[in-house]
Amino acid sequence: MQPILVGVAGGSGSGKTTVAKRIIKAFSSDEVVHMDMDSYYKDLGHLTLPERRKVNFDHPDAFDTELFTAHLSALKSNMPIAKPVYDFTRSTRAKEVVQLTPAPVVVVEGIMVLAVHEVRELLDAKIFVATDDDIRFIRRLERDVTERGRSLESVIEQYTKTVRPMHHAFVEPSKRHADVIIPKGGKNEIAIGMVISDLNARISALGWEGVTGHLKRKRAEEE
Secondary structure: OOOEEEEEEEOOOOOHHHHHHHHHHOOOOOOEEEEEHHHHEOOOOOOOHHHHHOOOOOOHHHEOHHHHHHHHHHHHOOOOEEEEEEEOOOOEEEEEEEEEOOOOEEEEEOOOOOOOHHHHOOOOEEEEEEOOHHHHHHHHHHHHHHOOOOOHHHHHHHHHHHHHHHHHHHHHHHHHHOOEEEEOHHHOHHHHHHHHHHHHHHHHHHOOOHHHHHHHHHHHHHO
16 A cells, blocks of 8 residues: 655745654654655755855755655555755755665655645645744744854845845745645644644545555565
8 A cells, every 4th residue: 555645835934843743742652754855955065164055945946856756656565765864053964874765755845845746746645734934933943043053144144135035936935836834933832733633534544554564575476
């Protein structure tokens, strides 16, 4: 049986990561896989650090969509993947990878999850997390300064030059593709609970076997 791919999109600082984590927490570790699109930024190791800082990371072209969709397709076909790790302090891809095996639920999270057609077409359920612009900006400011080693000035400059205009050009319009729109992010207990209940029902209906059952059938067929 194919895993269920659940897309969680929304603007930077909207609370989509919190929503994704709440969904993940509702299942055991062998029942769910987290695929964050942020891990699939293009590798900019060939550029200097100042040059990397000038890249528009809020445009769809900043992502390695080909690799991301290939990995999503592999998980959907019950095949394991080696997910890349992105170093946000250096704006480049790290050397290590994370080995992931398929699970009944694959939570696909990122600002462009619903905006990029190739990604959107692979999803079985589409969620958009909606939060006011001022709240999103404050959250992004706190995160980039404390977690990613950015200066206050650089975060504000990036927000005004790329984050805000790209949000209105790509992210905000993508909510028209959503099956569910969740306001108030991770604090919306009712909406998150409904999503989790729906996923549980889908898993039960499918009788999902996972990669172990898939491989056993494959070996039996070969024999």
